[in-house]
Amino acid sequence: MAAALALARRGHDVTLLEAFAEPRPVGSGLLLQPTGLAALRALGLDEAILTAGARVDRLQGRDTRGRQVMDLDYADWRPGAHGVGIHRAVLFDTLHEQLAPAGVTLVTGARIQSIETFANPVLRAEDGRTFGPFDLAIIGDGSASALRRQVRPRARAPVYPWGAIWVNATDPEGQFSGALRQVYHRAEVMAGVLPVGRGPEGGPQQVSMFWSLPVADFDSFLAGSFDHWRTERLRALWPEAARLLEGQSGWQGFSRAIYRDVSVGRWNRAACTLIGDAAHGTSPQLGQGANLALVDAVELAAHLDGHRRPVAIAVSGWQASRRRHTALYQTVSKALTPLFQARGEVWPTLRDLFFTPMSRWPGLKQLGVLLLTGTLRLGRFPPATRP
Numbered sequence: 550m551a552a553a554l555a556l557a558r559r560g561h562d563v564t565l566l567e568a569f570a571e572p573r574p575v576g577s578g579l580l581l582q583p584t585g586l587a588a589l590r591a592l593g594l595d596e597a598i599l600t601a602g603a604r605v606d607r608l609q610g611r612d613t614r615g616r617q618v619m620d621l622d623y624a625d626w627r628p629g630a631h632g633v634g635i636h637r638a639v640l641f642d643t644l645h646e647q648l649a650p651a652g653v654t655l656v657t658g659a660r661i662q663s664i665e666t667f668a669n670p671v672l673r674a675e676d677g678r679t680f681g682p683f684d685l686a687i688i689g690d691g692s693a694s695a696l697r698r699q700v701r702p703r704a705r706a707p708v709y710p711w712g713a714i715w716v717n718a719t720d721p722e723g724q725f726s727g728a729l730r731q732v733y734h735r736a737e738v739m740a741g742v743l744p745v746g747r748g749p750e751g752g753p754q755q756v757s758m759f760w761s762l763p764v765a766d767f768d769s770f771l772a773g774s775f776d777h778w779r780t781e782r783l784r785a786l787w788p789e790a791a792r793l794l795e796g797q798s799g800w801q802g803f804s805r806a807i808y809r810d811v812s813v814g815r816w817n818r819a820a821c822t823l824i825g826d827a828a829h830g831t832s833p834q835l836g837q838g839a840n841l842a843l844v845d846a847v848e849l850a851a852h853l854d855g856h857r858r859p860v861a862i863a864v865s866g867w868q869a870s871r872r873r874h875t876a877l878y879q880t881v882s883k884a885l886t887p888l889f890q891a892r893g894e895v896w897p898t899l900r901d902l903f904f905t906p907m908s909r910w911p912g913l914k915q916l917g918v919l920l921l922t923g924t925l926r927l928g929r930f931p932p933a934t935r936p
């Protein structure tokens with residue numbers, strides 16, 4: 550939606566083909582970083598997001614022995630800097646509402662199954678309808694992309710062995726406001742609470758809560774007793790977080806999340822390009838995926854502006870520039886995820902050795918803050934998305 554909007558605003562004729570019959574958001578909450586907020590500013594949507602979301606000033610992680618493993622403050626990057634926790638439905642609605650006024654033609658219920666031609670792309674939906682030819686097809690069908698291997702046959706996207714379950718809860722007194730908080734028991738258990746502001750219908754302040762799990766254990770975990778988990782496991786780990794779920798009687802509202810490590814080499818084939826998670830999905834450990842995707846969208850539109858060369862060449866220039874950002878986060882996310890989601894003693898010991906000094910020593914702290922804010926990039930951000 551962000552790419553469609555950015556391109557339509559620059560005068561392109563845009564058709565957005567969406568698989569859902571009714572547009573709807575997936576998942577529960579997201580942390581928008583200064584990079585994602587800069588991309589939303591370029592779309593004129595940052596104020597709306599700030600008003601609806603929850604300001605996040607720091608990231609704090611502690612273990613069950615009460616040791617502070619991580620304590621990173623956005624203000625250490627720049628005074629006044631912050632992230633914004635946002636309900637996915639609110640981000641979705643904010644973008645969606647802008648599509649029609651910007652002149653985007655939205656076609657729902659169009660699950661694209663194949664790309665018939667790559668130079669002037671023609672796309673075929675599973676119900677047999679065809680769309681195109683277009684000058685450019687931007688394939689943003691997420692980390693589980695069904696179209697990725699048609700664009701790049703050697704692409705790989707293995708599912709990471711650990712995932713998480715998520716739920717939204719209300720936090721009317723704002724007990725969890727201001728920070729993304731995490732609690733770890735070794736690397737086998739990780740719980741987190743992210744303030745996300747108001748839901749799409751308004752109402753009290755909400756938080757997104759997550760609990761990490763091996764993907765192989767999802768079914769047995771969710772077949773087990775909710776009350777036992779909340780009162781025995783969550784309460785023992787984090788009593789305040791367990792209280793957020795006091796009014797809840799079962800697993801309703803929980804969603805499962807799995808992650809993929811996407812590797813595709815080049816993102817495009819002729820005038821078809823991958824974007825967002827379809828091109829560079831990773832584990833959400835660093836909370837960057839949606840931010841990278843928003844920056845992709847705005848920078849792509851800027852690259853295509855007034856371009857007189859073939860579209861594939863403009864797309865290659867955009868890709869080369871974006872890789873200086875996305876490749877760093879893919880590599881670091883891949884390296885760091887086992888420190889938070891793995892069995893045994895080795896990984897959490899490494900995590901504590903790495904992150905505890907990172908939160909305290911000036912040089913290392915700066916690196917941690919660059920990682921957190923999403924601003925680690927080789928070279929400068931272009932003006933369109935400079936945070």
Ligand SMILES: Cc1cc2nc3c(=O)[nH]c(=O)nc-3n(C[C@H](O)[C@H](O)[C@H](O)COP(=O)(O)OP(=O)(O)OC[C@H]3O[C@@H](n4cnc5c(N)ncnc54)[C@H](O)[C@@H]3O)c2cc1C
Pocket residue numbers: 566567568569578579580581659660661662689690691692694695713715806807808824825826827833836837838839840841842
């Ligand atoms: C548990 C979890 C927590 C996360 N937390 C954060 C966070 O805090 N911060 C952050 O920045 N990121 C976070 N992420 C990552 C973030 O959700 C993704 O990076 C982001 O949603 C990617 O956006 P996208 O548009 O590329 O793909 P998606 O959001 O997956 O959107 C894909 C779209 O394509 C449509 N589609 C799919 N297949 C087809 C088809 N064949 N034809 C037509 N349409 C199709 C779908 O309906 C959907 O609308 C998290 C991810 C997970 C799993």
